[in-house]
Amino acid sequence: xxxxxxxxxxxxxxxxxxxxxxxxxxxxxxxxxxxxxxxxxxxxxxxxxxxxxxxxxxxxxxxxxxxxxxxxxxxxxxxxxxxxxxxxxxxxxxxxxxxxxxxxxxxxxxxxxxxxxxxxxxxxxxxxxxxxxxxxxxxxxxxxxxxxxxxxxxxxxxxxxxxxxxxxxxxxxxxxxxxxxxxxxxxxxxxxxxxxxxxxxxxxxxxxxxxxxxxxxxxxxxxxxxxxxxxxxxxxxxxxxxxxxxxxxxxxxxxxxxxxxxxxxxxxxxxxxxxxxxxxxxxxxxxxxxxxxx
Amino acid sequence: xxxxxxxxxxxxxxxxxxxxxxxxxxxxxxxxxxxxxxxxxxxxxxxxxxxxxxxxxxxxxxxxxxxxxxxxxxxxxxxxxxxxxxxxxxxxxxxxxxxxxxxxxxxxxxxxxxxxxxxxxxxxxxxxxxxxxxxxxxxxxxxxxxxxxxxxxxxxxxxxxxxxxxxxxxxxxxxxxxxxxxxxxxxxxxxxxxxxxxxxxxxx
Numbered sequence: 005x006x007x008x009x010x011x012x013x014x015x016x017x018x019x020x021x022x023x024x025x026x027x028x029x030x031x032x033x034x035x036x037x038x039x040x041x042x043x044x045x046x047x048x049x050x051x052x053x054x055x056x057x058x059x060x061x062x063x064x065x066x067x068x069x070x071x072x073x074x075x076x077x078x079x080x081x082x083x084x085x086x087x088x089x090x091x092x093x094x095x096x097x098x099x100x101x102x103x104x105x106x107x108x109x110x111x112x113x114x115x116x117x118x119x120x121x122x123x124x125x126x127x128x129x130x131x132x133x134x135x136x137x138x139x140x141x142x143x144x145x146x147x148x149x150x151x152x153x154x155x156x157x158x159x160x161x162x163x164x165x166x167x168x169x170x171x172x173x174x175x176x177x178x179x180x181x182x183x184x185x186x187x188x189x190x191x192x193x194x195x196x197x198x199x200x201x202x203x204x205x206x207x208x209x210x211x212x213x214x215x216x217x218x219x220x221x222x223x224x225x226x227x228x229x230x231x232x233x234x235x236x237x238x239x240x241x242x243x244x245x246x247x248x249x250x251x252x253x254x255x256x257x258x259x260x261x262x263x264x265x266x267x268x269x270x271x272x273x274x275x276x277x278x279x280x281x282x283x284x285x286x287x288x289x290x291x292x293x294x295x296x297x298x
Numbered sequence: 299x300x301x302x303x304x305x306x307x308x309x310x311x312x313x314x315x316x317x318x319x320x321x322x323x324x325x326x327x328x329x330x331x332x333x334x335x336x337x338x339x340x341x342x343x344x345x346x347x348x349x350x351x352x353x354x355x356x357x358x359x360x361x362x363x364x365x366x367x368x369x370x371x372x373x374x375x376x377x378x379x380x381x382x383x384x385x386x387x388x389x390x391x392x393x394x395x396x397x398x399x400x401x402x403x404x405x406x407x408x409x410x411x412x413x414x415x416x417x418x419x420x421x422x423x424x425x426x427x428x429x430x431x432x433x434x435x436x437x438x439x440x441x442x443x444x445x446x447x448x449x450x451x452x453x454x455x456x457x458x459x460x461x462x463x464x465x466x467x468x469x470x471x472x473x474x475x476x477x478x479x480x481x482x483x484x485x486x487x488x489x490x491x492x493x494x495x496x497x498x499x500x501x502x
Contacts, residue, residue, distance in 0.1 A: 013432075048424075049376055050416070173382055198377075
């Protein structure tokens with residue numbers, strides 16, 4: 005199956021590992037990611053704070069390019085890009101004048117129609133087709149021994165305007181379902197949709213550290229081995245700042261923060277190097293060795 | 299906050315609530331102060347008790363200065379929890395985002411200059427190149443922040459920030475999380491056209 009793919013800026017820079025993993029894992033699952041041509045920044049969470057027109061217009065250009073491919077669906081692994089693009093699509097649909105104004109400046113016009121999907125929606129479709137389980141190479145017992153806490157953050161389920169939300173808003177289950185399909189039982193916990201602080205980790209450490217500490221503290225208290233995420237911003241914050249907020253809030257243990265593509269890739273027999281898991285700031289390889297995953 | 303009855307100006311109150319409602323797309327008049335938003339706000343402890351319900355109240359009372367200059371406007375993390383739980387579908391994160399823009403238009407000094415500098419540097423990079431370059435926009439952001447501290451002659455803040463950033467940068471570099479090349483979209487001219495359009499629309 006061919007599917008349009010929007011990586012976004014962070015998957016080409018600090019989270020380039022997520023781009024590599026997404027390509028490898030989806031290819032192995034028979035989903036061919038077709039990166040849309042000459043895409044641009046979606047404006048992320050900054051655009052709405054600076055200019056409301058650009059907040060819609062920037063993702064609109066990408067929607068126009070994606071529609072021109074003729075593909076019916078586009079996957080966006082980054083939560084911020086996914087949220088921005090989905091919201092822009094809904095706003096253009098609702099406001100004909102806005103759509104006309106945006107389209108005037110675009111080479112590839114937005115007409116509507118392409119489905120914008122999160123990485124979980126595409127993975128869940130693979131699970132539903134029955135193609136996921138047969139790709140798994142890891143031993144059942146080894147998979148079962150992992151106790152992850154799935155962390156969704158904000159932008160997978162909460163949106164600033166009415167869009168069709170593909171999961172439960174307060175207690176999403178998409179990641180748990182994907183993991184269950186390969187024999188991993190994720191744990192129940194309280195902070196799966198709490199905010200990591202996003203850019204506050206840079207601009208307002210005090211607020212962000214308090215938020216991140218609450219998340220990791222609960223996961224540690226419940227005996228989670230690791231966090232599993234889909235958002236590159238959440239991953240970078242929780243991965244790179246644990247040594248900053250951990251000591252401040254009396255958290256001794258350090259939790260690896262895995263992208264869901266890392267868990268899937270490893271379960272399908274890919275190596276740490278192929279998946280670039282060695283690019284984490286909070287080491288995940290030690291845990292993987294202890295649990296005989298590698 | 300409360301406003302003495304003799305200071306409450308219905309005309310001023312109406313113009314403020316209408317402006318914020320229209321620009322944010324939120325129906326502020328629907329708020330009946332149930333405070334579900336306050337209960338869910340993850341930064342409520344950091345905002346000197348300005349919770350979404352109280353921000354809406356300030357706007358309803360026509361307290362322009364209080365609405366534009368408070369900790370919630372700047373420290374709101376746009377997590378959308380308040381709006382998701384609001385029984386009247388008021389998305390306060392859209393209100394704080396609107397107030398940030400209104401504060402800038404009113405030439406008010408941002409209460410949290412670092413937060414304002416970050417978002418403007420991010421957008422400038424995204425618009426300039428068509429894609430955001432982390433090294434470039436973080437460099438601009440850090441320079442702006444250091445200059446702010448220097449203006450206040452706060453050399454300790456400059457030194458601390460510099461050390462934190464160097465340590466963080468080295469860790470990122472060591473783990474190959476730093477990207478040196480320049481990213482750009484060939485079609486950035488379209489983005490520049492959109493930016494011009496945005497400026498025209500703001501002007502009118």
